[in-house]
Amino acid sequence: MSRAIRLVAVLMLGLAALAPPMSAHAEGPGIGGRRVRLDGEIAGPFRVRVVTSPTPVVVETLYLEVRVEDVSTGEVLTDAVVMTRAIALEGQGASLEAEATHDIAPIPTEYASHLPVPATGVWQIEVEIEHALGRGTVSFRERVTSPSSLGGVLSVGLPIAGFALLIVVFLWLQRTSPR
Numbered sequence: 001m002s003r004a005i006r007l008v009a010v011l012m013l014g015l016a017a018l019a020p021p022m023s024a025h026a027e028g029p030g031i032g033g034r035r036v037r038l039d040g041e042i043a044g045p046f047r048v049r050v051v052t053s054p055t056p057v058v059v060e061t062l063y064l065e066v067r068v069e070d071v072s073t074g075e076v077l078t079d080a081v082v083m084t085r086a087i088a089l090e091g092q093g094a095s096l097e098a099e100a101t102h103d104i105a106p107i108p109t110e111y112a113s114h115l116p117v118p119a120t121g122v123w124q125i126e127v128e129i130e131h132a133l134g135r136g137t138v139s140f141r142e143r144v145t146s147p148s149s150l151g152g153v154l155s156v157g158l159p160i161a162g163f164a165l166l167i168v169v170f171l172w173l174q175r176t177s178p179r
Contacts, residue, residue: 043136084115090121
């Protein structure tokens with residue numbers, strides 16, 4: 001193997017070692033990872049699981065996935081009315097409400113909704129379920145942050161800068177190597 005090829009290989013490994021670690025997330029209806037917020041939570045005659053996405057939740061992107069089970073039988077209920085709400089606990093954000101449906105749920109037996117929270121801060125998330133078995137409500141708090149533009153710049157800029165550096169090194173090696 002020639003000296004130039006070894007040098008380029010070492011430079012590529014060095015650049016790979018300097019690259020910042022990136023977290024991996026499973027995809028949900030939103031852009032990014034998913035986070036189980038409630039699992040097995042009892043709400044009246046129901047056992048409820050709520051998953052949020054993306055992770056972290058940013059302004060305009062809160063998706064909720066809800067699974068509703070009958071507590072006594074464990075059967076997943078697909079004929080309930082599921083309402084989701086986001087209530088601002090900080091600042092002047094307006095409350096939002098949306099019905100969760102099967103249409104946008106990644107799992108057909110679950111319910112999902114999109115709550116485009118308009119502001120950063122802490123939000124009270126409520127899920128209200130109505131069914132022939134009765135009614136139930138669960139809630140939790142979610143911190144909503146502003147989107148970061150640095151991640152996009154780094155994910156595009158670092159590979160381009162690394163590639164440009166490799167081209168410069170290759171051209172320099174071509175000029176300095178004996179023919």
